[in-house]
């Protein structure tokens with residue numbers, strides 16, 4: 001029996017980091033306008049291509065957006081909400097949570113929640129760490145702040161319930177691996193000298209293979225995508241291609257993280 005009621009779950013998750021992808025690494029980067037403009041491509045150009053593509057298939061997705069980007073780009077947030085997309089928590093300044101004091105981590109949580117609540121009318125349901133890492137206290141904070149799901153760990157290909165200090169919660173973890181992250185293949189910048197751009201066709205091949213195996217095993221697939229990267233002309237066809245491949249299999253549910261985690265939670269709580 002399929003774990004989710006509406007088919008194999010494919011979660012298209014987007015991180016709209018904008019300029020925070022650089023300022024969170026080093027505040028001094030704010031004085032490098034061309035580097036910063038590489039982040040601006042996400043909200044100026046890439047996001048609109050992504051929105052158009054999702055609209056063509058009538059799909060809804062989840063967008064993890066740092067609080068200050070929510071505040072700075074209301075026209076983007078309004079466009080996402082108009083099309084039924086979900087806005088979820090991705091820190092406030094994209095600061096790496098594992099480097100923060102408890103007070104600073106709480107401030108990142110609270111400011112990010114407040115920014116999303118002001119823009120959408122409701123607090124965010126889900127959380128993804130901006131740095132791909134958590135602090136030891138993050139899971140307890142997610143429970144205390146009332147999150148319904150999170151998407152951070154790399155230890156499984158199926159959803160599970162997050163534990164806090166050995167005690168189960170009802171927070172659904174949607175694990176994500178680096179091989180399903182566009183940044184692994186496409187991120188490239190003068191301040192990241194080790195990164196080499198990969199050919200888009202190779203990435204589509206990797207993701208198609210992932211999807212086929214994950215679907216055959218009745219698990220789920222979480223793609224992590226950045227509009228600044230996947231929204232470039234040679235790369236958008238990778239997203240289009242994986243959507244087409246998923247739809248061609250006939251039994252795939254491409255949906256928002258909040259909907260899919262709400263669907264999975266009762267069976268996870270029941271031990272299924």
Ligand SMILES: [Zn+2]
Nearest residue numbers: 015017090130
């Ligand atoms: Zn990010």
